[in-house]
Amino acid sequence: MQVCVLGAGVVGLTSAYYLAKKGFEVTVLDRQPSVALETSFANAGQISPGYSAPWAAPGIPLKAIKWLMQKHAPLKISPEPEMKKLLWMGKMLSQCTEGAYNINKSRMMALAEYSRDQFIGLRKELGIQYDDGQGGTLQLFRKDEQVEAAAKDIKVLRALNVPHQMLTPEQVVVAEPGLASVIDKFKGGLKLIGDETGDCYLFCQSLKAECEALGVQFQFNTDIQSLSVEAGKVRGVFTQHGLQAFDTVLVSLGSYSKELLKACDIDIPVYPVKGYSLTVPITNDAYAPVSTVMDETYKVAVTRLGNRIRAAGTAELAGYNLDLPKSRTETISHVVEDLFGQGCQLSDAEYWTGLRPMTPDGTPVVGATEVNGLYLNTGHGTLGWTMSCGSAAVIADIMAGNNTEVDSTDLAVARY
Structure with a gap:
């Protein structure tokens, strides 16, 4: 199955890696010339x-x-x-x-703890x-x-x-x-x-090479203009080069996810x-x-x-x-x-x-949408580096039709 990941920050990049590990054919689009050049570039360095x-x-x-x-x-x-x-x-x-605070904190910490475990496993596996x-x-x-x-x-x-x-x-x-x-x-x-702790930018540079080894294709300097949706099904992505067809699209554009999704009548409070x-x-x-x-x-x-x-x-x-x-x-x-x-x-x-x-409740938006084939992994706030591997593993399982290893019931946009 062809999957398009929109966004090459740490969340989009880790998502591409976990999807590729599950056998998806992955293409990553980003407007920047390389990975992790916006919010992921010089964050606090905490995996907390x-x-x-x-x-x-x-x-x-x-x-x-x-x-x-x-x-x-x-x-x-x-x-x-x-x-x-x-x-x-x-x-x-x-x-x-x-x-609300107790519910949100418990939900966030469960995902973050899972993500830390994924970091440990990935570091041991890849040696980066x-x-x-x-x-x-x-x-x-x-x-x-x-x-x-x-x-x-x-x-x-x-x-x-x-x-x-x-x-x-x-x-x-x-x-x-x-x-x-x-x-x-x-x-x-x-x-x-x-x-x-760790340098998110350096991590992304190393993980990009691992993604490419798994067959992930990167298209940089690409202006993501809109999504193509017909009869409730995503068909692809419009860029400055026209329509690129994909079976499935994962939106990981951080703060810019909201405007892209608005045209699909999907409102995420980011x-x-x-x-x-x-x-x-x-x-x-x-x-x-x-x-x-x-x-x-x-x-x-x-x-x-x-x-x-x-x-x-x-x-x-x-x-x-x-x-x-x-x-x-x-x-x-x-x-x-x-x-x-x-x-x-x-x-x-x-x-x-x-x-x-x-997001208002602090929890990222991870999961499917009402549009068939359109998924979200965004809205991580200050915890994108902390939750990246965990939320990537979760969305990869969801997109593969598998049960997730951490409770993902209230992570999707449907909770709003």
């Missing part, structure tokens, strides 16, 4: 199943109001009126109940290297109330048997010696032992949430992170990638704007300077921005 949680949570509406008044805030909302943005925010706010590390994630708490609030998340972690440790400031320094000189700035931490990152060489290993440190106050992740530091954060609701103003990178720069400033020279940092495809 233990930190997989929806942004929509009890207390978030009040926190959001406070954040908007702060200089170094994890949330920014552009002042321009936009109906899509307002509608998405309304749907997200409706998910900020305790019941991507500045990967298995040092876990350390959620850093600067305030006593953050330590107390972590108790709710720990209940979910225990229920799902996710390995974790609550750490005192002294234990935090044992885990991350580079924080020793700033021990007075935090109250403790939560160590998520099973989390991993909004582009803009994020920022910096990458800087390590100059003093004694003051650099060992793995990932997630600063809970600023929602900024600082990750060790080989001899580099990658820091990423900030959620900005600004549509498809890809401007990179200095004012928007100040928060991630502040966190790196505050925690690991002696380990790098920030004047040498390279900055980047990308659009995360967020």
Whole structure:
């Protein structure tokens, strides 16, 4: 069966790999000249199943109001009126109940844990290297109330048997010696032992070669214009070269999936949430992170990638704007300077921005649609790298007509 995968980011690429492994004839289309050149290019570097949680949570509406008044805030909302943005925010706010949060977090963590297991298996099978590390994630708490609030998340972690440790400031320094000189700035931490790190771009470069070895065809510099649907069945994809016929189409276009599907009367509540990152060489290993440190106050992740530091954060609701103003990178720069400033020279940092495809409930959209032969694997938000292998394995099983290894009942667009 001929399958067309739309999108060559980490989600589309892993989907192509798992589909090819099942014997599908796979073609990947992307507008960029190679793989992983948009949202997957310079993300936080975290494979963090233990930190997989929806942004929509009890207390978030009040926190959001406070954040908007702060200089170094994890949330920014552009002042321009936009109906899509307002509608998405309304749907997200409706998910900020305790019941919805528990359901969404459990669903997300189950998929993310499965994905981490798939990563381990794939790494062993292929032997690919991507500045990967298995040092876990350390959620850093600067305030006593953050330590107390972590108790709710720990209940979910225990229920799902996710390995974790609550750490005192002294234990935090044992885990991350580079924080020793700033021990007075935090109250403790939560160590998520099973989390991993890695450079998503390097991973995708290696996986592309593995895909090609399996017969996957790549068509880059291809403008995906619309889907061809007749009598409720997908027939192919229109590009600048005309109609290309396919038996089955998988949409993995991240934030750009929504507009493509709109013409097919499929409405997925995905909004582009803009994020920022910096990458800087390590100059003093004694003051650099060992793995990932997630600063809970600023929602900024600082990750060790080989001899580099990658820091990423900030959620900005600004549509498809890809401007990179200095004012928007100040928060991630502040966190790196505050925690690991002696380990790098920030004047040498390279900055980047990308659009995360967020759903209101935090869970990606993975599964079939009402259009025969049309499938989705999109809407992973900040967790595309974390959930990529798992959601790819799930969609490959669904498309092959197999039972999935993780519950996929509520992952499809039908849940909306």
